[in-house]
Amino acid sequence: MIDDARFQTFGCGSAIASSSALTEIIKGKTLDEALQVSNQDIADYLDGLPPEKMHCSVMGREALQAAVANYRGETWNDDHEEGDLVCKCFAIDAPMIESTVRANRLRTLEEVANYTKAGGGCSACHEKIEDILIAVNGRLYASQATPGTARSTPAEGSGKPKLTNYQRIRKIEETLEAIRPTLQRDHGDVTLVGSRRQEDLRRTHRRLPGLCDGGRHPGRRPAETHRSLGRTGTGAAGSRARPRVTFIRQERP
Amino acid sequence: MKPIYLDNNATTACDPAVVEAMLPFFTEQFGNASSIHSFGAQVGKAIKQARMQVQSLLGAAHDSEIVFTSCGTESDSTAILSALKANPERRTVITTVVEHPAILTLCTYLEKENYVVHRLRVDRRGRIDLDEYKSLLNERVAIVSAMWANNETGTLFPVEEMAEMAHEKGIVFHTDAVQAVGKVAIDLKNSKIDMLSLSGHKLHAPKGIGVLYVRRNTRFRPLLRGGHQERGRRAGTENSASIVGLGVACELAQQHLVDANRSVKQLRDRLERGILAKVGNAFVNGDTLYRLPNTASIAFEYVEGEGILLLLNRQGIAASSGSACTSGSLEPSHVMRAMAIPYTAAHGTIRFSLSRYNTAEEVDRVIAAVPPVIAQLRKISPYWSGDGPLANPAQMFQPEYA
Numbered sequence: 001m002i003d004d005a006r007f008q009t010f011g012c013g014s015a016i017a018s019s020s021a022l023t024e025i026i027k028g029k030t031l032d033e034a035l036q037v038s039n040q041d042i043a044d045y046l047d048g049l050p051p052e053k054m055h056c057s058v059m060g061r062e063a064l065q066a067a068v069a070n071y072r073g074e075t076w077n078d079d080h081e082e083g084d085l086v087c088k089c090f091a092i093d094a095p096m097i098e099s100t101v102r103a104n105r106l107r108t109l110e111e112v113a114n115y116t117k118a119g120g121g122c123s124a125c126h127e128k129i130e131d132i133l134i135a136v137n138g139r140l141y142a143s144q145a146t147p148g149t150a151r152s153t154p155a156e157g158s159g160k161p162k163l164t165n166y167q168r169i170r171k172i173e174e175t176l177e178a179i180r181p182t183l184q185r186d187h188g189d190v191t192l193v194g195s196r197r198q199e200d201l202r203r204t205h206r207r208l209p210g211l212c213d214g215g216r217h218p219g220r221r222p223a224e225t226h227r228s229l230g231r232t233g234t235g236a237a238g239s240r241a242r243p244r245v246t247f248i249r250q251e252r253p
Numbered sequence: 254m255k256p257i258y259l260d261n262n263a264t265t266a267c268d269p270a271v272v273e274a275m276l277p278f279f280t281e282q283f284g285n286a287s288s289i290h291s292f293g294a295q296v297g298k299a300i301k302q303a304r305m306q307v308q309s310l311l312g313a314a315h316d317s318e319i320v321f322t323s324c325g326t327e328s329d330s331t332a333i334l335s336a337l338k339a340n341p342e343r344r345t346v347i348t349t350v351v352e353h354p355a356i357l358t359l360c361t362y363l364e365k366e367n368y369v370v371h372r373l374r375v376d377r378r379g380r381i382d383l384d385e386y387k388s389l390l391n392e393r394v395a396i397v398s399a400m401w402a403n404n405e406t407g408t409l410f411p412v413e414e415m416a417e418m419a420h421e422k423g424i425v426f427h428t429d430a431v432q433a434v435g436k437v438a439i440d441l442k443n444s445k446i447d448m449l450s451l452s453g454h455k456l457h458a459p460k461g462i463g464v465l466y467v468r469r470n471t472r473f474r475p476l477l478r479g480g481h482q483e484r485g486r487r488a489g490t491e492n493s494a495s496i497v498g499l500g501v502a503c504e505l506a507q508q509h510l511v512d513a514n515r516s517v518k519q520l521r522d523r524l525e526r527g528i529l530a531k532v533g534n535a536f537v538n539g540d541t542l543y544r545l546p547n548t549a550s551i552a553f554e555y556v557e558g559e560g561i562l563l564l565l566n567r568q569g570i571a572a573s574s575g576s577a578c579t580s581g582s583l584e585p586s587h588v589m590r591a592m593a594i595p596y597t598a599a600h601g602t603i604r605f606s607l608s609r610y611n612t613a614e615e616v617d618r619v620i621a622a623v624p625p626v627i628a629q630l631r632k633i634s635p636y637w638s639g640d641g642p643l644a645n646p647a648q649m650f651q652p653e654y655a
Contacts, residue, residue, distance in 0.1 A: 007633070008633050008634060008635040009557075009633060009634070009635070010555065010556070010557055010597075010600070010634050010635055010636060011557050011560070012557050012558075012559035012560055013559050013560055013563045014559075015557070016560060016633070131365075
């Protein structure tokens with residue numbers, strides 16, 4: 001069990017605060033319990049950190065990992081690369097976006113937002129995200145022409161038959177599965193409650209304000225979820241072929 | 254406890270005379286300067302007077318060479334983009350590594366658009382190699398842009414000499430003089446400088462007003478097109494109140510110029526000597542012989558700048574830093590890196606920048622406040638042990654820098 005914990009830091013106010021907070025949190029915990037402390041826990045202890053300073057909490061946690069490894073005689077590798085902050089709304093840096101783009105063969109702004117959340121807020125960082133996409137892919141791809149990931153269906157002709165209820169619900173569930181990891185990373189989740197017609201969807205949106213906290217627990221806004229559901233559809237046939245989904249309830253911790 | 258403001262290179266307080274001169278132009282003479290009616294009748298005259306006041310401070314030959322803009326950044330962008338537009342067969346820009354982001358970010362963007370940018374390096378004191386500069390001057394260069402004074406260290410560049418060299422090769426020379434105007438003597442008519450940027454809020458004028466000096470007969474293409482304001486060189490309804498304020502500020506700056514280089518310089522030297530006498534492992538960054546009279550950039554080794562600033566702020570002392578935590582990225586300022594200052598010192602650099610409003614008493618209070626702040630941070634620093642730096646820091650702590 002940890003009796004006492006001290007820190008040293010060559011860092012800013014947030015780094016000092018994060019280190020100090022961490023030493024307070026882990027006193028009285030076992031080593032394994034201490035390793036469960038996440039950087040979000042540190043930020044919460046401080047009543048939140050600005051996006052530019054979130055990496056200070058990450059550094060604190062890494063220092064703890066290194067200390068425990070050192071105590072146990074293990075080696076600890078720091079593979080956490082950090083770089084320029086691109087998305088201020090959600091505190092996402094350039095190397096994170098680039099590695100996600102490469103790993104998932106992303107091509108558009110929208111895909112980047114779906115996978116990392118970057119660019120899904122105020123949109124001021126879109127030029128920087130596009131620069132990263134161009135650097136990785138050699139060019140910028142238009143949103144419509146995305147072969148995209150394994151999950152999306154290929155574009156189909158306009159004479160597509162209408163989906164049965166069962167097929168529609170399956171499609172919706174598949175799409176929700178694709179975005180669920182992003183929500184869960186922020187301690188949230190999504191449940192399909194029901195499905196209604198397209199026209200009712202717009203009215204529903206207005207009755208569901210503030211699903212996104214926008215601050216410490218940024219999540220996807222209803223409009224984004226709707227867009228992603230709308231696009232993962234049956235291609236060029238237009239709105240009639242898109243799955244009509246409403247009542248996406250975003251669960252909060 | 255009265256707060257002490259030592260961050261004048263970031264921005265300055267408006268002189269009360271400036272504010273007083275501006276007030277009538279908000280609710281009395283608020284008319285558009287282009288209007289004929291009585292609400293605008295005085296505005297045109299006031300703007301002309303302000304133009305002459307700016308001309309006088311800069312030593313420009315004609316008041317028509319003064320173009321009012323919204324800020325130093327706009328003046329910088331206008332100058333460089335104009336030179337490129339006006340000389341389309343030339344696609345190279347020469348600048349330096351220590352310029353303000355207003356220049357450097359624009360140049361990075363220009364490289365994306367397939368322009369060529371040469372950035373002159375500096376030595377450990379932040380000085381340029383004039384031979385390297387000369388070797389880059391050729392007929393492909395559209396413009397040279399070199400700052401008159403560095404905002405972080407105060408180091409002065411030999412811009413008049415550089416302008417002469419550019420002129421000999423028929424190349425346009427621009428200087429970002431935002432930090433220099435009002436602090437050092439400027440005499441443009443007797444120089445070969447073609448364009449110069451100035452920012453009001455660095456010389457006790459309001460924020461949101463700047464000037465681009467454009468020497469007569471310089472090929473020019475405007476950035477903002479629209480109405481015919483500023484003789485067609487910068488469209489947009491004139492910010493008459495701020496223009497008037499800037500004019501007054503320039504006149505005051507000219508009156509206080511000798512003072513700036515005497516009493517303010519003395520206070521700066523007193524502050525610097527006082528701090529260095531009391532704090533070990535600290536040194537001044539930049540060219541101490543050839544720099545602005547009001548700026549002291551001091552590196553405190555083994556501690557981090559934001560921590561220093563926050564602790565000083567608790568005592569009512571305002572300064573700034575070039576450390577990573579205070580910038581957008583995780584790297585210390587590009588100026589520190591360009592001078593090859595080690596990270597252990599670059600992150601701990603504090604910039605104290607004085608104005609004519611600072612007093613000896615304030616300086617003495619700061620000299621007393623700094624040493625305990627540094628000591629407190631060194632106690633928790635992994636590089637420090639007891640009374641001095643760790644004997645073998647390389648063995649104890651090896652952070653990875655992205």
